[in-house]
Amino acid sequence: MPEAHLSLKLDIGAFKKNVQTKLISKKDIAFSLKQIYELINAGTNLYTAIDIAIDLQDKPILKELYQNIKKDIEMGKPLHIAFAKKPLPSILSNMLYAAETSENLENVFKTVGDFLENMDSYKSKVISKAVYPSIVTLFSILAVFISVNYVIPRIEDVLKSFNAKLPLITIFLMYFAKVVVFFIYVSPLLFLMFIFKEKLFSKEKIDSFYLKIPILGSLITYLELSKFLYAMSLMLGSNSSIGISIRVSVQTVENNFIKQKLSLIEQDIGSGISFHQALLKTGLFKKSVLSVIKNGEYTGDLKQALKTSYKIYEQLLDKTINIFVSSLEPMATLIVGILVSLVVLSIMLPIVDIASSVH
Numbered sequence: 001m002p003e004a005h006l007s008l009k010l011d012i013g014a015f016k017k018n019v020q021t022k023l024i025s026k027k028d029i030a031f032s033l034k035q036i037y038e039l040i041n042a043g044t045n046l047y048t049a050i051d052i053a054i055d056l057q058d059k060p061i062l063k064e065l066y067q068n069i070k071k072d073i074e075m076g077k078p079l080h081i082a083f084a085k086k087p088l089p090s091i092l093s094n095m096l097y098a099a100e101t102s103e104n105l106e107n108v109f110k111t112v113g114d115f116l117e118n119m120d121s122y123k124s125k126v127i128s129k130a131v132y133p134s135i136v137t138l139f140s141i142l143a144v145f146i147s148v149n150y151v152i153p154r155i156e157d158v159l160k161s162f163n164a165k166l167p168l169i170t171i172f173l174m175y176f177a178k179v180v181v182f183f184i185y186v187s188p189l190l191f192l193m194f195i196f197k198e199k200l201f202s203k204e205k206i207d208s209f210y211l212k213i214p215i216l217g218s219l220i221t222y223l224e225l226s227k228f229l230y231a232m233s234l235m236l237g238s239n240s241s242i243g244i245s246i247r248v249s250v251q252t253v254e255n256n257f258i259k260q261k262l263s264l265i266e267q268d269i270g271s272g273i274s275f276h277q278a279l280l281k282t283g284l285f286k287k288s289v290l291s292v293i294k295n296g297e298y299t300g301d302l303k304q305a306l307k308t309s310y311k312i313y314e315q316l317l318d319k320t321i322n323i324f325v326s327s328l329e330p331m332a333t334l335i336v337g338i339l340v341s342l343v344v345l346s347i348m349l350p351i352v353d354i355a356s357s358v359h
Helices: 002-023 026-041 046-056 060-074 090-099 105-161 168-195 203-212 216-237 242-250 256-262 264-270 275-282 287-299 302-358
Strands: none
Touching (some): 026 046, 046 060, 105 302, 216 256, 216 302, 242 256, 264 275
């Protein structure tokens, strides 16, 4: 019994730690890495910089992370192994491995910090712009729900006393309210299905579905490919082999459908085809990007070609975000306008009917 209790305690502890780790944003990690860079750049040795970074952390899970890194370094473990811990990205440990013998070790922390900040900024931009229209639409639906459940029933009673029928639009809204009530009742079940969706469907199928959603699919594709290309340029810039660069860069991709396709690139290159041909086989990249990379391979400047390709996807991402954001507010306004019009008509038409029957 005590063993079972201990096991349960350990499971809960591990689950809690896993949740805390997932809650650490890329922005938090980027900030902590850039703190280490600033300290080393100012003349502090790496060990002392990590020690100071521990004191600077506000979040307990990040503080614990750097304490564990410090212990590993004290035990004599190589730097890249000490930093190969979640939630730190794998690109950091691989770039540290490539830079351990160089004099520009501190630049790795800045480069990876900039990379994480850049990737986080796009998600933050989309989320922040989507908040206001989402709240407006939600409150509009709530207003309809309240009016249909508390205002219209009273009008219905008055109409019945005059032997009058409810207008079609009022009946429609009453059914709409019933649908809303149904979704409120099943929302806990829908929430659980969302939480455990990966148990019901494979992550690859879920991620593939996301890519089919208009605008959102393009946003995800451009974001993931820009991450991959940026990581590739960083890895090749740190003198890593193309095989290791691909392996590490694929790990920066979060969408499993795209990740699975990109993971085949290394295998294809191993079979003897060129890098740009392997990218072409995935069916993910635009022709303009493939042309840039092909040219980079022939001229021997693949790193620069990847940077240029990343910038192309960055521009596409910015453009798609602007389209998405600019369409959200008019869409929310249209939905609000339709809902308000329906509510007003559903209330006013019965009142007009009552007035007509009185006359």
